[in-house]
Amino acid sequence: MSDFTPEVQEAIDRVRADVARLHAELVRYNLVVWTGGNISGRVPGADLFVIKPSGVGYDDLTPENQILCDLDGNVIPGTPGSDRSPSSDTAAHAYVYRNMPDVGGVVHTHSTYATAWAARGEAVPCVITGQADEFGGEIPVGPFAIIGDDSIGRGIVATLTGHRSRAVLMQNHGVFTIGKDAKDAVKAAVMAEDSARTVHISRQLGEPIPIPPESIDRLFDRYQNVYGQTPQGALGASGTDEGDRQ
Numbered sequence: 001m002s003d004f005t006p007e008v009q010e011a012i013d014r015v016r017a018d019v020a021r022l023h024a025e026l027v028r029y030n031l032v033v034w035t036g037g038n039i040s041g042r043v044p045g046a047d048l049f050v051i052k053p054s055g056v057g058y059d060d061l062t063p064e065n066q067i068l069c070d071l072d073g074n075v076i077p078g079t080p081g082s083d084r085s086p087s088s089d090t091a092a093h094a095y096v097y098r099n100m101p102d103v104g105g106v107v108h109t110h111s112t113y114a115t116a117w118a119a120r121g122e123a124v125p126c127v128i129t130g131q132a133d134e135f136g137g138e139i140p141v142g143p144f145a146i147i148g149d150d151s152i153g154r155g156i157v158a159t160l161t162g163h164r165s166r167a168v169l170m171q172n173h174g175v176f177t178i179g180k181d182a183k184d185a186v187k188a189a190v191m192a193e194d195s196a197r198t199v200h201i202s203r204q205l206g207e208p209i210p211i212p213p214e215s216i217d218r219l220f221d222r223y224q225n226v227y228g229q230t231p232q233g234a235l236g237a238s239g240t241d242e243g244d245r246q
């Protein structure tokens with residue numbers, strides 16, 4: 001049985017609860033069928049992360065049956081859930097945590113439209129402002145990689161390092177997203193599917209109009225730095241970026 005400080009134990013318990021609960025969001029947003037997706041969350045202040053057990057139905061996930069792993073993807077023996085096999089994508093999640101220290105959450109799904117782009121090995125071009133806001137450009141494609149070792153993780157890290165996008169379409173497979181925590185990575189998975197769907201439909205109707213790169217930059221900057229609630233409170237009365245920042 002591992003002994004953790006009270007602070008680390010509290011953080012583990014919090015991440016267990018978040019990871020278990022957030023899987024319901026994958027169902028709510030239609031990003032998964034059966035058990036085809038997984039979420040993990042890094043434990044702040046420790047070289048640990050929590051991931052779901054492999055092949056267990058989302059309705060059966062509880063904080064206690066989530067699995068605590070070290071950053072090499074080894075299950076921590078004697079901890080709740082450690083009698084079960086962790087997600088088949090554990091090595092990929094672990095590789096991301098080891099190599100992207102700012103990442104606090106990872107999500108994988110086979111959501112339909114994003115995976116359809118992945119099956120063609122084509123990046124989703126940035127032709128809608130919502131995608132510019134969220135991803136700051138295209139949603140890129142990562143290499144074809146077979147599950148079982150860290151090649152999926154290497155593909156994710158190689159594609160997303162230095163890229164604005166928090167989502168990668170792993171060729172012929174599905175989507176991996178990263179975030180500051182598990183919830184943030186879930187949001188990226190929801191937004192990636194939404195973009196992939198809209199741009200796909202647009203393509204059926206004709207040729208989508210590209211957004212100029214400088215406009216993408218402005219949209220991304222505004223959404224990342226101004227949009228929503230700030231510690232200062234309400235947005236500027238003018239409704240302009242200038243006013244928003246005051």
Ligand SMILES: O=C(CO)[C@@H](O)[C@@H](O)COP(=O)(O)O
Pocket residue numbers: 035036037038053054055056086087088089108147
């Ligand atoms: O993509 C795959 C398998 O190809 C897995 O991510 C998916 O089936 C979910 O597996 P887990 O239930 O997390 O082991």
